[in-house]
Amino acid sequence: MSDHPKQFVVYKDAAGEFRWTLFAANAKRIADSAEGYKNKADCKHGARLVAGIASNAPVFNGDTQKWEDD
Numbered sequence: 001m002s003d004h005p006k007q008f009v010v011y012k013d014a015a016g017e018f019r020w021t022l023f024a025a026n027a028k029r030i031a032d033s034a035e036g037y038k039n040k041a042d043c044k045h046g047a048r049l050v051a052g053i054a055s056n057a058p059v060f061n062g063d064t065q066k067w068e069d070d
Helices: 041-052
Strands: 007-012 020-023 031-034 059-061 066-068
Touching: 007 041, 020 041
Parallel strands: none
Antiparallel strands: 007 020, 020 031, 059 066
């Protein structure tokens, strides 16, 4: 994983469904699909959706109960 700053890994789970896991540059798992997909293409699409949305997702501060502006 050292060649990739972050990457998705797609795999089949024990039930035979596809799942994805997102790893950070330090090889730590930082997110996963939380659900299985029957089709590999759907799994990859779900991973790409997360990748596209997460970079611009707003951050809510649970302590102050306010949205943060960066």
